[in-house]
Amino acid sequence: MASKQIAAFLTMVAVVLPSLAMATEYIVGDASGWTILYDYQAWAEDKVFHVGDKLVFQYPVGVHNVFKVDGAAFANCTVPPPDQALTSGNDTITLGSPGNKWYICGVGQHCSQFGQKLAITVEGLSPEPAPAPISSPEKPRKWKF
Ligand SMILES: *[C@@H]1O[C@H](CO)[C@@H](O)[C@H](O)[C@H]1NC(C)=O
Ligand SMILES: *[C@@H]1O[C@H](CO)[C@@H](O)[C@H](O)[C@H]1NC(C)=O
Ligand SMILES: [Cu+2]
DSSP states (O other), X not given: OHHHHHHHHHHHHHHHHHHHHHOOEEETTGGGOSOSSOOHHHHHHTOXXXXXXXXXXXXXXXXXXXXXXXXXXXXXXXXXXXXXXXOSSEEEEEOOSSEEEEEEOOSTXXXXXXXXXXXXXXXXXXXXXXXXXXXXXXXXXXXXX
C-alpha cells in the first residue's frame, strides 16, 4: 500500500524534476543588466527561450523600470500607465506562454533614444513535433517513442 504510494510519488518526481531543472534564468544583458545603449536584440539572438524560463531585469532602483508591452507599443516606445511598471531593480518575469514578448524601459527617452527595449520569442515546453512527410506516397509510418 505505502510502497505503491511511494512508487507513484517517485514516478511523479521523475517526471516533474527534469522539466524544472531545464528552466533557465536569464539575467537580461548579463553583467550589463538592464540599461541604455545596450543591444538587447544581439543579447537575445543566440538564446532559445522556453515556457517556464525566467527573465531577470537588474538595474539600480529608480534609474530604470520595466514594462511588458505589445508589439505596437514596442515599435513606438509607447509607455503604459505607471502602475504597470516593474520597479524593484531585480524584476523577475516567468515566461508563462509561448509567443512574442516585448519589454521596454519607461524612463525618459530610454526606449526611443537609447534602445532600452527587448523583444523575444518564447517556445513551448515540448519540442516541435517533426514535420509530417508530405511527399511520401507510402502509408503513414508508426512512430516509436
Ligand atoms: C505607432 O507609430 C505609427 C507611426 O508613427 C503610428 O501610425 C501608429 O498609430 C503608432 N501606434 C501606436 C500604438 O501608438
Ligand atoms: C534577484 O532575483 C532572482 C530571481 O528571482 C533571485 O534569485 C536573486 O537572488 C535576486 N537577487 C537579488 C540581489 O535580490
Ligand atoms: Cu531605462
